Amino acid sequence: MPLLQLFEPAGSIGRRAEELFAQHQLEIYRRTDRLFAILMVFQWVAGIVFALWVSPLAWDGAVSRTHVHVWAAIFLGGAICLFPALLGLIRAGEASTRLTIAVAQMLMGALLIHLTGGRIETHFHVFGSLAFLAFYRDWRVLIPATVVVALDHLLRGVFWPQSVYGVLVASQWRWLEHAAWVVFEDVFLFVACQRSVTEMKEIAARRAALEQEVRIRHQAEQDASTLVAQLRVTQQQAEAATRAKSDFLASMSHELRTPLNAIILYSELLQEEAEESERVSTVPDLRRIQLAGSHLLELINGILDLSKIEAGKMTVSREPFDVRALVREVADTVTPLVEKNENRLIVRCADNLGPMHTDLMKTRQILLNLLSNAAKFTRNGSITLEVERAAVNDVPSVVFAVTDTGTGMTHEQVDKIFEPFTQADVRTTRKYGGTGLGLAIVARFCSLMGGSVSVESEPGRGSRFTVRLPFDVATVADPATLDAATAEVA
Amino acid sequence: MLHEHLALLPDNTVAPPTPSRSTARVWVCGLTLLWLAGVGYGLWVLWAYDNRPGVAATAPGRWPAQTSLTQSRNGSTLVLVAHPQCTCTRASLDELAEILARAAASRPKTYVLFLKPSNLEDGWEQTDLWRRAAALPDVTVVRDVDGAEARRFGVETSGQTLVYDARGALIYSGGITGSRGHAGENAGELALVALLTRGGADRNTANVFGCSLFSSADRRF
Numbered sequence: 001m002p003l004l005q006l007f008e009p010a011g012s013i014g015r016r017a018e019e020l021f022a023q024h025q026l027e028i029y030r031r032t033d034r035l036f037a038i039l040m041v042f043q044w045v046a047g048i049v050f051a052l053w054v055s056p057l058a059w060d061g062a063v064s065r066t067h068v069h070v071w072a073a074i075f076l077g078g079a080i081c082l083f084p085a086l087l088g089l090i091r092a093g094e095a096s097t098r099l100t101i102a103v104a105q106m107l108m109g110a111l112l113i114h115l116t117g118g119r120i121e122t123h124f125h126v127f128g129s130l131a132f133l134a135f136y137r138d139w140r141v142l143i144p145a146t147v148v149v150a151l152d153h154l155l156r157g158v159f160w161p162q163s164v165y166g167v168l169v170a171s172q173w174r175w176l177e178h179a180a181w182v183v184f185e186d187v188f189l190f191v192a193c194q195r196s197v198t199e200m201k202e203i204a205a206r207r208a209a210l211e212q213e214v215r216i217r218h219q220a221e222q223d224a225s226t227l228v229a230q231l232r233v234t235q236q237q238a239e240a241a242t243r244a245k246s247d248f249l250a251s252m253s254h255e256l257r258t259p260l261n262a263i264i265l266y267s268e269l270l271q272e273e274a275e276e277s278e279r280v281s282t283v284p285d286l287r288r289i290q291l292a293g294s295h296l297l298e299l300i301n302g303i304l305d306l307s308k309i310e311a312g313k314m315t316v317s318r319e320p321f322d323v324r325a326l327v328r329e330v331a332d333t334v335t336p337l338v339e340k341n342e343n344r345l346i347v348r349c350a351d352n353l354g355p356m357h358t359d360l361m362k363t364r365q366i367l368l369n370l371l372s373n374a375a376k377f378t379r380n381g382s383i384t385l386e387v388e389r390a391a392v393n394d395v396p397s398v399v400f401a402v403t404d405t406g407t408g409m410t411h412e413q414v415d416k417i418f419e420p421f422t423q424a425d426v427r428t429t430r431k432y433g434g435t436g437l438g439l440a441i442v443a444r445f446c447s448l449m450g451g452s453v454s455v456e457s458e459p460g461r462g463s464r465f466t467v468r469l470p471f472d473v474a475t476v477a478d479p480a481t482l483d484a485a486t487a488e489v490a
Numbered sequence: 491m492l493h494e495h496l497a498l499l500p501d502n503t504v505a506p507p508t509p510s511r512s513t514a515r516v517w518v519c520g521l522t523l524l525w526l527a528g529v530g531y532g533l534w535v536l537w538a539y540d541n542r543p544g545v546a547a548t549a550p551g552r553w554p555a556q557t558s559l560t561q562s563r564n565g566s567t568l569v570l571v572a573h574p575q576c577t578c579t580r581a582s583l584d585e586l587a588e589i590l591a592r593a594a595a596s597r598p599k600t601y602v603l604f605l606k607p608s609n610l611e612d613g614w615e616q617t618d619l620w621r622r623a624a625a626l627p628d629v630t631v632v633r634d635v636d637g638a639e640a641r642r643f644g645v646e647t648s649g650q651t652l653v654y655d656a657r658g659a660l661i662y663s664g665g666i667t668g669s670r671g672h673a674g675e676n677a678g679e680l681a682l683v684a685l686l687t688r689g690g691a692d693r694n695t696a697n698v699f700g701c702s703l704f705s706s707a708d709r710r711f
Contacts, residue, residue, distance in 0.1 A: 055577035061705040062607035076532040117671040
């Protein structure tokens, strides 16, 4: 449903409020009718019991007979009570029912007053009945009730004034005094009824508004569910596209490497031949071809590794190797690169390292990337490789720390240094070379092997990269990432 | 869930009146009018019964010589004749208590005679009315076997009250309630209070409401 259609016009709420009010009012009428039906039967029975208790017999000397009051309680009381009680049950909620009940209630009051010999206490039945009639919250029921009381006093005042006023000749207007006291109560009951009706209307209006709000929220929930479903489909499509891209990159990189290796190899051979045949003028060009090819190969290798990781195809092998031997091998490899910028390589390796059980190739790649990176950004300084044992989160690990005295980085540069194709500064690529993939690959390899990498750096004072790798990759790495042969060994 | 609450909201539709409903309404109106007329007639009959007086006394104008009761020589003597089982007489005793309280200064000599048919067991007359009368101050309660004293005073209806002055002259004969078993201010009570306190009243009789002291068979004797 379009959102605009959800907002119903105010008139619609008003109509619904009127419906709810009418329904509530009808419920109250019906409930009160049923209450009065019960009360009517109760009053009838109570009248009979009272008559039997107080005036069971009338006497003529020693001869007794059933008192007229008993017959009146049974038959007249029954006539007064049972008809409206029946209406209250079978025609609950009808206006005629509650008006009849109002009349009957007052007639029953008159009968009870008679049965009790006109006791003043029984007159409270009249006032109690008026209050009970107010349960209807319909002031109109008070009118017939009041009319019955007024007529009772008027007629008895005319025909038997002594029975109601205690005097043989009463003022013709005295019934008005009695009726006025009833009207006095009616006024308060009228106000109470009107207030109740006002409150019922307010409740109905609030409920109508709430219903609309519920309807709108329900629609919004449905819309949100639809959106979530659409987002899920979009996400699945995006993931599929990413996998397709990674697959494409992996296959494309592989296809590129084969001819590129040939170009690099042949450029080296041509370079050697040129040097040997003393065709010195062509050597610089051949060297540029070889360097460009090497750079391109490095870039393609990096892309291949990253795409493999993103495609979830990169696995970790588990093999034992000696850490100190690996460190020596890596140091030997990077020494020419370090010395190229007139730097000094310092290696500090703890004696108690022992063997690691993890992916040797990736560990070597991590160290080579970090050290070549340090060598690239440091001139006339030192590069230190420190290796020691440590427990990281209770896991026995090896900590490799590469510290340089190079250019260093700002906080902003540090924040994105492990993102692919990102270097500390765009000018860095032009000045120092590199693909911007080295550190991204380090971070992902560390993660794959259950380790971590962090960096501390200060502009102008150098950087310190710290890699923590578990001794045994099988203890921490996701089993899904371990290749099948390795997993069996683990 | 919100939509579940919404589903619970009742569908409120007000059905238009159908021909059958209209017919039912006419029937109900007719029956209601009939009911109202019937009940009104019934109440009218009841009111008429409650306001129909009993047989008035034919009391002797002078204190009867045959009576065993003693007349007061200093003041008035009040005699109330009661049927011990008559529920209407309860109101008469209430009114007597009211009269005696209001006329306490004149201190009339007061008798309440309770009928006791000789063919009924002893204690039949010892009802709550007897005890109530006996509890009134300066009231002498007398068992009237077979209504002998009542006959001497010409009384036929329970609640009949007679007052004789110090010289033995009848100054009041009537009831002291407004209707049958109906307590409250009434003409007889007002007249009696006036007679006892001021020595005169605008009337010296009133209707009496109560059970008959004698059955039709008793009256034949």
